[in-house]
Amino acid sequence: xxxxxxxxxxxxxxxxxxxxxxxxxxxxxxxxxxxxxxxxxxxxxxxxxxxxxxxxxxxxxxxxxxxxxxxxxxxxxxxxxxxxxxx
Amino acid sequence: xxxxxxxxxxxxxxxxxxxxxxxxxxxxxxxxxxxxxxxxxxxxxxxxxxxxxxxxxxxxxxxxxxxxxxxxxxxxxxxxxxxxxxxxxxxxxxxxxxxxxxxxxxxxxxxxxxxxxxxxxxxxxxxxxxxxxxxxxxxxxxxxxxxxxxxxxxxxxxxxxxxxxxxxxxxxxxxxxxxxxxxxxxxxxxxxxxxxxxxxxxxxxxxxxxxxxxxxxxxxxxxxxxxxxxxxxxxxxxxxxxxxxxxxxxxxxxxxxxxxxxxxxxxxxxxxxxxxxxxxxxxxxxxxxxxxxxxxxxxxxxxxxxxxxxxxxxxxxxxxxxxxxxxxxxxxxxxxxxxxxxxxxxxxxxxxxxxxxxxxxxxxxxxxxxxxxxxxxxxxxxxxxxxxxxxxxxxxxxxxxxxxxxxxxxxxxxxxxxxxxxxxxxxxxxxxxxxxxxxxxxxxxxxxxxxxxxxxxxxxxxxxxxxxxxxxxxxxxxxxxxxxxxxxxxxxxxxxxxxxxxxxxxxxxxxxx
Numbered sequence: 136x137x138x139x140x141x142x143x144x145x146x147x148x149x150x151x152x153x154x155x156x157x158x159x160x161x162x163x164x165x166x167x168x169x170x171x172x173x174x175x176x177x178x179x180x181x182x183x184x185x186x187x188x189x190x191x192x193x194x195x196x197x198x199x200x201x202x203x204x205x206x207x208x209x210x211x212x213x214x215x216x217x218x219x220x221x222x
Numbered sequence: 223x224x225x226x227x228x229x230x231x232x233x234x235x236x237x238x239x240x241x242x243x244x245x246x247x248x249x250x251x252x253x254x255x256x257x258x259x260x261x262x263x264x265x266x267x268x269x270x271x272x273x274x275x276x277x278x279x280x281x282x283x284x285x286x287x288x289x290x291x292x293x294x295x296x297x298x299x300x301x302x303x304x305x306x307x308x309x310x311x312x313x314x315x316x317x318x319x320x321x322x323x324x325x326x327x328x329x330x331x332x333x334x335x336x337x338x339x340x341x342x343x344x345x346x347x348x349x350x351x352x353x354x355x356x357x358x359x360x361x362x363x364x365x366x367x368x369x370x371x372x373x374x375x376x377x378x379x380x381x382x383x384x385x386x387x388x389x390x391x392x393x394x395x396x397x398x399x400x401x402x403x404x405x406x407x408x409x410x411x412x413x414x415x416x417x418x419x420x421x422x423x424x425x426x427x428x429x430x431x432x433x434x435x436x437x438x439x440x441x442x443x444x445x446x447x448x449x450x451x452x453x454x455x456x457x458x459x460x461x462x463x464x465x466x467x468x469x470x471x472x473x474x475x476x477x478x479x480x481x482x483x484x485x486x487x488x489x490x491x492x493x494x495x496x497x498x499x500x501x502x503x504x505x506x507x508x509x510x511x512x513x514x515x516x517x518x519x520x521x522x523x524x525x526x527x528x529x530x531x532x533x534x535x536x537x538x539x540x541x542x543x544x545x546x547x548x549x550x551x552x553x554x555x556x557x558x559x560x561x562x563x564x565x566x567x568x569x570x571x572x573x574x575x576x577x578x579x580x581x582x583x584x585x586x587x588x589x590x591x592x593x594x595x596x597x598x599x600x601x602x603x604x605x606x607x608x609x610x611x612x613x614x615x616x617x618x619x620x621x622x623x624x625x626x627x628x629x630x631x632x633x634x635x636x637x638x639x640x641x642x643x644x645x646x647x648x649x650x651x652x653x654x655x656x657x658x659x660x661x662x663x664x665x666x667x668x669x670x671x672x673x674x675x676x677x678x679x680x681x682x683x684x685x686x687x688x689x690x691x692x693x694x695x696x697x698x699x700x701x702x703x704x705x706x707x708x709x710x711x712x713x714x715x716x717x718x719x720x721x722x723x724x725x726x727x728x729x730x731x732x733x734x735x
Contacts (some may be wrong), residue, residue, distance in 0.1 A: 137385050139269075141614045141631070141678055142241050142424060143640055143649075143651055145556050145626075145638060145639060145640070147277055148592070148631055148632075149593070149626070149638065149640055150554055150555070150593060150626050150627070150630065150631050150632065151551075151555060151591070151615040151616070151624045151625060151626035151627065152615065152616045152624075152625045152637065152638070152639070152640050153614065153615050153616060154613050154615075154616055154674055154678075155613060155679070172612075173611075173612060173613050176596075176600075176608060177596065177597075177600070177608050177609070178558070178593045178595055178596050178597065179592070179593065180592075180595075180596055180724070189342055201385050206326075207649070208648075208649075209649040209678075210641075211640050211649075211651075216399075222463075
């Protein structure tokens, strides 16, 4: 189990940014899942599409962890569904 | 003995001043309380209030106002009007009482600061009446709300709200600390009477009074109309102070107006916007929040600014665009995080209400419709748990409101995002560029931590949803819930079935029809 990292998370299409607790060892799919938990199925409908994480304007590869992506406490992180044909 | 005419004695009476011989001027009027800045001391002799009143005249008028307010209250005491009021409308009055009662009391202190440290005798005279006004307002609010506590404990928050750390109260406290508790007498005069009272109290007292009358809450309408007559008088003490400041330090005047107007507009978007466009029953709505803001705030206050040679604030276009979205976004937030408020938010999203919203706000459906559709689907699927929060929205470090609510989903100019800054070894987040700029200029005097920062620094224990609600002082009998027990969502049941089929198809279980 890693160390907790509180992030300011935004899910595409939602209306607020939220406090989400991730761990420094989480990979990007795990980060996306933790952010989506507070939005998808609550305020936005689920979609049959993979999700991705964006940090400092760039899409972060799935195999990166919170630490290796440089994501720190209180940082802004964006999560969204892939557009059609995007991977 | 014949009496002198008022104009023969008024100036002597209200300009009483002493020439100190035993202490310095600075000892009586310290600069950090008086705040004259670049205005030369001798210039204060020019201060002239537009509304003249003597103490005896004041007492006679106030007595009449009190008699009138209490006559209506007394006449309605045994009526069943309260029991027949719409639950959504009751939420408007609960929100008002909690958010306003003790702010009126803070305003007593602000008026007393001007009454003691104002540099013109005439100003001190006027501010003394202002302090008496504000005592009356605090007492009226507390007494009128108190009557309803046996019927509904949420009315107890008229007294309780400002003694808690409820997030909306923290937001209001942050604004009013900056407006009233820490500034000098001059800054107070520009921020409170000139900007807040001249610009915004009309919104709460005139606009809500009209909706209250329509909704049948005559007691509330009568009480806030009585308050507004005082506001209209004592707000005028800002004008002569502004005149002097514009003459000697226009840059300071412009900044004080700009920041106060922005922060007041943000707060009123949550204080009054949902009440006008969602809680007031559809058939009783007089104007939309946007229409009211345009008529009473934008047109009137913009004229006042022009009259004094002030420019429109630098963010004016952003503020105007915000009239289309801010309060919708804040309403959605209040409804979703409803256990964190002391009233029962009325969703206001029945099909008829939705048509009204789309008529008044042409982008409403595109920006907010999809989120409400999901919430409605969850209600109709019996998944109320999915319409409730398990975390907090991130809060702006200046206005303390949720980040995203100064924009809207898919907004071309103001998308949902944080405006951030790395300073002092950590990230700071804001809802908008103006809030970020105000924080940067005023950071040394802003001392209210947001609920998010209190949570992250261990001030809220346990750091769970129940722990947060406990920290905010919300006990089960007063925490907010949907005003109508979700009955309004039933007319969407067919749409919900369609949505469920679509979601199942998206999840790959069955094909979408």
